[in-house]
Amino acid sequence: xxxxxxxxxxxxxxxxxxxxxxxxxxxxxxxxxxxxxxxxxxxxxxxxxxxxxxxxxxxxxxxxxxxxxxxxxxxxxxxxxxxxxxxxxxxxxxxxxxxxxxxxxxxxxxxxxxxxxxxxxxxxxxxxxxxxxxxxxxxxxxxxxxxxxxxxxxxxxxxxxxxxxxxxxxxxxxxxxxxxxxxxxxxxxxxxxxxxxxxxxxxxxxxxxxxxxxxxxxxxxxxxxxxxxxxxxxxxxxxxxxxxxxxxxxxxxxxxxxxxxxxxxxxxxxxxxxxxxxxxxxxxxxxxxxxxxxxxxxxxxxxxxxxxxxxxxxxxxxxxxxxxxxxxxxxxxxxxx
Amino acid sequence: xxxxxxxxxxxxxxxxxxxxxxxxxxxxxxxxxxxxxxxxxxxxxxxxxxxxxxxxxxxxxxxxxxxxxxxxxxxxxxxxxxxxxxxxxxxxxxxxxxxxxxxxxxxxxxxxxxxxxxxxxxxxxxxxxxxxxxxxxxxxxxxxxxxxxxxxxxxxxxxxxxxxxxxxxxxxxxxxxxxxxxxxxxxxxxxxxxxxxxxxxxxxxxxxxxxxxxxxxxxxxxxxxxxxxxxxxxxxxxxxxxxxxxxxxxxxxxxxxxxxxxxxxxxxxxxxxxxxxxxxxxxxxxxxxxxxxxxxxxxxxxxxxxxxxxxxxxxxxxxxxxxxxxxxxxxxxxxxx
DNA sequence: CTGAAAGCGCTAACAC
DNA sequence: GTGTTAGCGCTTTCAG
Numbered sequence: 079x080x081x082x083x084x085x086x087x088x089x090x091x092x093x094x095x096x097x098x099x100x101x102x103x104x105x106x107x108x109x110x111x112x113x114x115x116x117x118x119x120x121x122x123x124x125x126x127x128x129x130x131x132x133x134x135x136x137x138x139x140x141x142x143x144x145x146x147x148x149x150x151x152x153x154x155x156x157x158x159x160x161x162x163x164x165x166x167x168x169x170x171x172x173x174x175x176x177x178x179x180x181x182x183x184x185x186x187x188x189x190x191x192x193x194x195x196x197x198x199x200x201x202x203x204x205x206x207x208x209x210x211x212x213x214x215x216x217x218x219x220x221x222x223x224x225x226x227x228x229x230x231x232x233x234x235x236x237x238x239x240x241x242x243x244x245x246x247x248x249x250x251x252x253x254x255x256x257x258x259x260x261x262x263x264x265x266x267x268x269x270x271x272x273x274x275x276x277x278x279x280x281x282x283x284x285x286x287x288x289x290x291x292x293x294x295x296x297x298x299x300x301x302x303x304x305x306x307x308x309x310x311x312x313x314x315x316x317x318x319x320x321x322x323x324x325x326x327x328x329x330x331x332x333x334x335x336x337x338x339x340x341x342x343x344x345x346x347x348x349x350x351x352x353x354x355x356x357x358x359x360x361x362x363x364x365x366x367x368x369x370x371x372x373x374x375x376x377x378x379x380x381x382x383x384x385x386x387x388x389x390x391x392x393x394x395x396x397x398x399x400x401x402x403x404x405x406x407x408x409x410x411x412x413x414x415x
Numbered sequence: 416x417x418x419x420x421x422x423x424x425x426x427x428x429x430x431x432x433x434x435x436x437x438x439x440x441x442x443x444x445x446x447x448x449x450x451x452x453x454x455x456x457x458x459x460x461x462x463x464x465x466x467x468x469x470x471x472x473x474x475x476x477x478x479x480x481x482x483x484x485x486x487x488x489x490x491x492x493x494x495x496x497x498x499x500x501x502x503x504x505x506x507x508x509x510x511x512x513x514x515x516x517x518x519x520x521x522x523x524x525x526x527x528x529x530x531x532x533x534x535x536x537x538x539x540x541x542x543x544x545x546x547x548x549x550x551x552x553x554x555x556x557x558x559x560x561x562x563x564x565x566x567x568x569x570x571x572x573x574x575x576x577x578x579x580x581x582x583x584x585x586x587x588x589x590x591x592x593x594x595x596x597x598x599x600x601x602x603x604x605x606x607x608x609x610x611x612x613x614x615x616x617x618x619x620x621x622x623x624x625x626x627x628x629x630x631x632x633x634x635x636x637x638x639x640x641x642x643x644x645x646x647x648x649x650x651x652x653x654x655x656x657x658x659x660x661x662x663x664x665x666x667x668x669x670x671x672x673x674x675x676x677x678x679x680x681x682x683x684x685x686x687x688x689x690x691x692x693x694x695x696x697x698x699x700x701x702x703x704x705x706x707x708x709x710x711x712x713x714x715x716x717x718x719x720x721x722x723x724x725x726x727x728x729x730x731x732x733x734x735x736x737x738x739x740x741x742x743x744x745x746x747x748x749x750x751x752x
Numbered sequence: 753c754t755g756a757a758a759g760c761g762c763t764a765a766c767a768c
Numbered sequence: 769g770t771g772t773t774a775g776c777g778c779t780t781t782c783a784g
Binding site for chain 4: 753754758760761763764765
C-alpha cells in the first residue's frame with residue numbers, strides 16, 4: 079500500500095506537507111501542491127480512510143438498521159438513504175434485525191463500536207422508550223414522535239387514512255368497512271381512528287362488525303372480505319384495507335364472485351406497492367413518500383453531526399431540540415374506486 | 416469515550432494486559448482476566464473498531480456494489496449477504512451504481528480507500544474484462560465465469576431455460592415462442608440458446624419469427640404476445656418469457672382475449688418474483704437461488720481473506736485459483752403450464 | 753504472566 | 769510555506 083510518506087519521500091518534502099496538499103489546506107505553495115497531487119495520482123495513492131477516521135474520532139459510516147432489507151418498503155428507503163449519504167461522502171451499512179429486539183440491541187451496540195457517524199433505525203415492534211438511552215451518536219428513529227429526546231420521522235397515517243376514507247365517501251359508497259392489519263400496530267391504530275373520524279364527520283355510522291384486524295397478507299384479506307359478504311348482516315359496499323396485499327386478496331374474492339369493481343364495490347389499499355400500478359391490478363391506494371423518508375433521515379443525521387462538532391469546537395453546552403417529522407402520504411386514484 | 420487505558424488505570428495493570436484479556440489471549444492470569452472483563456462490562460467499554468482496524472490494516476466491512484438495492488432481486492441478495500457476513504463479525508455496506516459505469520468505477524476506488532475487507536459486485540451491463548484489474552482486495556463478481564482471475568458467481572441460465580422449455584414440451588405444447596429480454600443481456604442470450612437447443616433435441620422447429628427481444632417489463636410482454644397472436648402466420652400455443660414481468664403482460668393479454676391458460680395456451684416465466692406465487696397469478700416459473708448466491712459470495716470473500724493472511728504469514732507466493740460457480744435454478748410448477 | 757514501547761496512516765498544533 | 773512531533777486507540781513484539 080502506498081502512503082503519504084512514500085509520496086513525501088519522492089517529492090522531497092515532509093509528509094505533513096503532503097497531507098496538507100492533499101487536503102487542499104491553505105498555506106501550501108501552489109507549485110508544491112500541484113506536484114504532490116500529480117505524484118499522488120501517478121503513484122496510485124488512495125487515502126487510508128481508517129487512519130483518517132481514527133484521528134477524526136468518527137467513521138464516515140452511517141448505519142441503517144431495519145428489520146429486513148429485502149422487504150420492498152425498507153429496500154426503497156435503503157436506496158434513498160445510500161444515495162443521499164453518498165452525496166456527502168458517507169457510506170451506509172445495512173443491518174437486519176430480523177424483527178428481533180435482541181438482535182436489534184446487539185447491532186445498536188456493535189455499530190457504536192464501529193464509531194459510526196450516525197444511526198438510522200426502524201425499531202422492531204417491541205420498541206419502548208429508553209431503548210435508545212445508551213446511544214451516544216447521532217440517531218434518527220422511524221417511529222411515531224413521542225416525548226423521547228431523539229429525532230423522529232414517521233409517515234402520517236392519520237392523514238393517509240383520512241384521504242382514503244374521504245375518497246371512498248366522495249365516490250358515493252355508503253357502507254365502508256375497514257380491513258386492518260395487526261391490531262397492535264400503531265400505524266394500524268392511527269388509521270383506524272382516522273377512518274372512524276372521517277365516517278363520523280360525514281354522519282355515517284361506524285359499525286364494529288365492519289372492522290377487523292389480522293395478518294397483513296393476501297389470504298387474510300380474502301378471508302375477511304368473504305366473511306364480511308357472506309353473513310346475514312348488512313353488507314358493506316366498499317372497503318378500506320390496511321395495505322395493498324390485503325386489498326389484493328379482496329380483489330381476488332370479488333373477481334371470483336363476479337362482483338364488479340368499482341361499480342358494485344369500491345376498494346382502497348395502502349402503500350402503493352409496485353404491483354398496484356400494474357394495469358391488471360390497477361388498485362387505488364395511498365402512496366407513502368419513502369424516498370423523502372430516506373433523504374430526510376440523512377439530513378437530520380448530518381444536522382446532528384454538524385451541531386455536535388460546533389458544540390465541541392465552541393465548547394458550549396447548547397441544547398438541540400429533537401426534530402419530529404410527519405411525512406404526508408399521497409392519494410393514488412386508479413381503477414378500483 | 417472509555418478506552419482500555421481507563422480500564423487499565425482502574426484495574427491497576429498496564430493497558431497491554433487489558434488488551435490481552437479482552438482479546439482472550441493465552442498467557443493472562445485467569446483472575447486478572449476475569450477482573451478486567453468484569454470491569455469493562457461495568458464501565459460500559461466498547462472497543463474502538465477503527466483503531467483495531469488500523470492495526471489490522473483492514474476494516475471489517477464488506478462492500479456490496481449493485482446497480483440498485485431497491486430492485487427485489489438485489490434486495491434479496493443484500494439480505495442474505497448481510498446475514499452471512501454478520502455471522503463472521505463483518506458489516507456490509509451498500510452502494511448503488513444506478514447502472515452507471517462511471518459511478519461504479521468511482522465506488523470501486525472509494526471502497527478500497529475505506530480499506531474494506533472485500534468487495535462483492537454486480538457489474539453494470541457495460542462490464543468488460545480488465546475493469547477489476549485495479550482491485551487489490553478480495554473480490555467476488557456476479558457475472559458469467561470467464562478467463563479473468565477473479566472469483567465469479569452466476570446463475571446457470573442455460574439450465575434454467577432448458578428446464579422451462581422442456582417442461583413446456585412435456586406438457587404437450589407444440590409451438591413454443593420465446594419472449595426475451597434485452598438482446599444484449601448475456602443472461603438473455605444464454606437462455607435463448609438453451610431454448611433453441613431444447614427444441615432441437617425434441618425435433619421441434621426453431622422459428623425466428625417466434626423469437627423477440629425487448630424491455631424486461633409488463634407492457635413489452637403484452638405488446639409482443641399481441642403481435643405474435645394477431646398476425647397471419649402460424650401461431651404459437653405456448654411462450655417462454657425472459658422474466659416474470661413479461662409473463663405477466665402475456666397473461667394479461669390472454670385474459671383479455673379469453674384465451675384459457677393452461678388449456679389453450681401455456682406460459683412460463685423466469686425469476687419467481689413474489690407475485691408469481693399469488694393465487695390470482697399462479698405463474699409457473701424458474702426460481703433463482705438468490706439466498707445461496709449471497710451466502711456463497713461471502714464464503715468466497717472469507718476464503719480469499721484467509722488465503723491472503725496465510726500467504727502473508729508464511730511469506731510465500733502461492734496462487735489461489737479463482738472459483739467459478741454456477742448456481743442451479745429450480746423449476747416452479749404452478750397453474751400456467 | 754505482565755509491562756514498556758513501537759507503530760498502524762493520518763491530522764493538526766506548534767515551531768521556524 | 770514547510771518541517772517536527774504528538775497522538776488518535778489499539779495490537780503486538782520484546783524484555784523481564
